[in-house]
Every structure is written in structure tokens, then in C-alpha cells.
Amino acid sequence: MTSLSTLLVARQPWLSTAARALLAGVLVLAGWPKLLDPEGTVRSVRAFQLVPESLVRPVAYGLPMLELALAAVLLLGLGTRLAGAATAVLMLVFLGGIASAWVRGLSIDCGCFGDAGALVSDPVPGYVRDILRDLLFLGAALLLALRPRSRYALDGLLGLHPEPAVPPADRPAGTDRPAMTDRPAMTDRPSARRTGAPDVRSPT
Amino acid sequence: MTNARTARSAREKSAELRAEAARKEARRRSMLVLSAVLAVLVVAVGATILVRTAGDQKAAQVAASSRPPRNLADGGIAVGNADAAATIEVFEDFQCPACKSFEDANAAQLAAWVQAGTARVVYRPISILDRSSSTEYSTRALTAAAAVVDASPAKFVAFHTLLFANQPAENTPGLDDGQLVSFAQQVGADVPAVQTALKQRRYDTWIATVTDEFSKRGFTGTPTILVNGVRLEDWSPENLRAVVTKAAG
Numbered sequence A: 001m002t003s004l005s006t007l008l009v010a011r012q013p014w015l016s017t018a019a020r021a022l023l024a025g026v027l028v029l030a031g032w033p034k035l036l037d038p039e040g041t042v043r044s045v046r047a048f049q050l051v052p053e054s055l056v057r058p059v060a061y062g063l064p065m066l067e068l069a070l071a072a073v074l075l076l077g078l079g080t081r082l083a084g085a086a087t088a089v090l091m092l093v094f095l096g097g098i099a100s101a102w103v104r105g106l107s108i109d110c111g112c113f114g115d116a117g118a119l120v121s122d123p124v125p126g127y128v129r130d131i132l133r134d135l136l137f138l139g140a141a142l143l144l145a146l147r148p149r150s151r152y153a154l155d156g157l158l159g160l161h162p163e164p165a166v167p168p169a170d171r172p173a174g175t176d177r178p179a180m181t182d183r184p185a186m187t188d189r190p191s192a193r194r195t196g197a198p199d200v201r202s203p204t
Numbered sequence B: 001m002t003n004a005r006t007a008r009s010a011r012e013k014s015a016e017l018r019a020e021a022a023r024k025e026a027r028r029r030s031m032l033v034l035s036a037v038l039a040v041l042v043v044a045v046g047a048t049i050l051v052r053t054a055g056d057q058k059a060a061q062v063a064a065s066s067r068p069p070r071n072l073a074d075g076g077i078a079v080g081n082a083d084a085a086a087t088i089e090v091f092e093d094f095q096c097p098a099c100k101s102f103e104d105a106n107a108a109q110l111a112a113w114v115q116a117g118t119a120r121v122v123y124r125p126i127s128i129l130d131r132s133s134s135t136e137y138s139t140r141a142l143t144a145a146a147a148v149v150d151a152s153p154a155k156f157v158a159f160h161t162l163l164f165a166n167q168p169a170e171n172t173p174g175l176d177d178g179q180l181v182s183f184a185q186q187v188g189a190d191v192p193a194v195q196t197a198l199k200q201r202r203y204d205t206w207i208a209t210v211t212d213e214f215s216k217r218g219f220t221g222t223p224t225i226l227v228n229g230v231r232l233e234d235w236s237p238e239n240l241r242a243v244v245t246k247a248a249g
Helices: A002-036 A038-047 A053-076 A080-103 A124-146 A190-195 B002-065 B097-116 B137-151 B153-165 B177-186 B191-200 B204-216 B237-248
Strands: B077-079 B086-092 B119-125 B224-227 B230-232
Touching: A002 A038, A002 A053, A002 A080, A002 A124, A038 A053, A038 B204, A053 A080, A053 B002, A080 A124, A080 B002, B002 B204, B077 B153, B086 B097, B086 B237, B097 B119, B097 B153, B097 B237, B119 B204, B119 B237, B137 B153, B137 B177, B137 B191, B137 B204, B153 B177, B177 B191, B224 B237, B230 B237
Parallel strands: B086 B119
Antiparallel strands: B077 B119, B086 B224, B224 B230
């Protein structure tokens, strides 16, 4: 258990990179067809019967661009914490929309990937599938909001989310330096601290 | 001893100050990047909404100068006795496979009711499946149908039958304009009228309007069948017969 969590902590930058790639891909697949078919997106948004008619068009016009812009910054790894948080909020909105359509007994396809809120005879399997899928994406987005440090990210080049500093191995015990409580990677690994941790990411 | 302690404490203090300054700098940089990203998101989304809304307004101005096809009744294509006890409204898309199923299952019965004066059929074709072909077949097929209604209303049902009998598969290019024109010729409709309408995409505005009205009424898929204004979930021939017989009764 400890070794697993240590491994996850050590691998977190790579996990966050994977989360960025996953979400960027999904958002492109979701945003692009909606951008190409604005009228279909308008009908999809309207089919949920959640947005007042006067806001249906602005929402339908803005949503695909929001998805694509989020995909772009996630792919670049720019402002990852904000992009992750925004994606998480978006996923919560989608989850709420799908769940409410289900609860109200609407027979619609979610239109998530531009399939235009079409009528379906038995919508429940679709709702379950969409909710499970969005929960996975929500998890990935939350990971980025909480642990934005990742490999291959512009944030790194700009000096955001620096590597946690490795405390000097020769520091005498009992110095009154404040504990680094926000650095679980360090506190989890007393052995690493003793040996000076030449490679924090070694999966031992 | 005291001196050494003081020296070390000073060293630590300056290290702490440096660390604090570095933290502040990192926070400032982080805020800068996040603000820039937020600005990009807001501008991209806002600009898209503005451009599309402006496009809508322009389209509305164009709409004022275009006209729907002639010979419509209540915005639809009515066939049969206007005094019939049952009115069957059929919302359909010429690209929609389920609409073809409805047509295959019920066309003969509809024709018989129209013939007998039992029911009036109001066709309300719309276009929601343009993305199911690479050539916007939904809209082009409906454009041709609208031109037939406009110029040769008596030929509409025959043209409608031909369109469903030759419905192209989804995610194909669909039938080209020449094929649509040849159907018009086959049923004896005004061929130049159909050609011109297709070339000019003459009914795009009307098609967008009727499709939007369909969506605004809360309908989400085709075919949507109404009998005397009440939506039919089950449009099998048996249920349709039962409902229409009751309405006409």
C-alpha cells in the first residue's frame, strides 16, 4: 500500500501528463463536431430543456469553442491548474445535465460528441455509459486541478509548479526549519531523505 | 559559541528571506500565466458567440427577402380533405432511416385514408441530418421537395415516395443534384424549377426556420408523428390505425 502510494506520488507528473493528453483528446472529439454543426448543437442544448430559450444559442455557440480552447491549453500544459479546474466544472455541468435528463425521463442522446440530442427508444444504457465516462474525465480533471505539475508542460518552462526541493542530506537533526507539510513525496520517504534521494522518481 | 549561533541564525534568516522571495515570485508568475489563460478562454468563447450571433442577424435580414414555397397549409404540405376528422402530421427528414421505416410501414394506409377522406396528412419535412452525408443531402433533398411543392404541388406525394424509395445510406455522399432533378422529371414536376432551387439553395432559410420550430416545440428526433396534435410514441401500422380510427370515429 505504502509502496503503491509512493509509486503514484513519484509518478504523478507522468500521470498528470497522461490526464492532460486524455482530456485534450476528448475535448477535441467533443468540440470539433459541435463547432462544424452549430444548428445541431443548438438543438442538442435545447433538447435538455435546462437552458432558457434566450440563452440556448449563446450556450450552443460558446460551448464548442470552450471545449477546444481548454483542449489547447491542456495539450500545451499552460495554466494546468486553472484548465483542470475549468474542465472539472464543465464535466460536473455535463454530469448534472445527463442525470437531470434521466431523472426527468427525457429520451435523448446527450449530444456529447455532436450526435445532436437525437431521440432514442431506450435512453437509460446511454445515460449510464455517459455518466461513467464523464466521471472518469472528472477524475482526470480533478487530478490536474490538485496536482498540476506534469512532464512536457509549458508551465514547467515558465517556472510554475517547480519540483519539490530535496532537503540537504547533511542537515543536522533538530534544526527548527518548518516542516514541509505540503510535500508528501518527502515525508512519505524517510529512507530517501536519509540517503539524499539521488532520484526521487525511482520506482523502488 | 554565541557568535557561531548568531552567525548561523543570520544565515538561516537570509535563506528564509530568499525562499520567501522565491515563493512570492513563483506565485506572481503563476497568477500571470493563469490570468493569461483565463483571458484566452474568455476571448475565444466570447468572440465565437458574437460572430455567430452577428451571423444570425444577417441571416434574419436575408430571410426577409426570401420566401417559403407556395402551396403550404399551416406551414406544412397538406394532402387530402381539409375537413377530415383526423389530421396526421409527419415530421421527417429525407435522410432518416426511421422515417423510411415509417414510410414503408404506413404509406399505403395513409394514401387509403386520404383517398377515403378519413384523414388529412400534413407533411412537415425538416433537415436535421446534414452531417450524416458529406453533401448536406438532407437539405438538398428537402430543397428539391420544396421546389416541387412550389411549382407542381400535385406531384409532391409521388416525389416524396421516390425520395424514400431511393434513400441513400447514412455517411455517404448521398444522391447528387442531377439525381434529384431526374426524380422530379420522373414524376412530371417542373424540372427547371427544381434545378434552379437546388442551384440557388433557394429554400435554405425556410428549411432552417421549420427545423428550428420543430426543435422549439420540444421534439428531438424524426419521425415525429402527431394525430390531431397529440404525439404518437408508437407509430406501428396497428397503433396508427387504432388511433386514427378512434379520432375519425
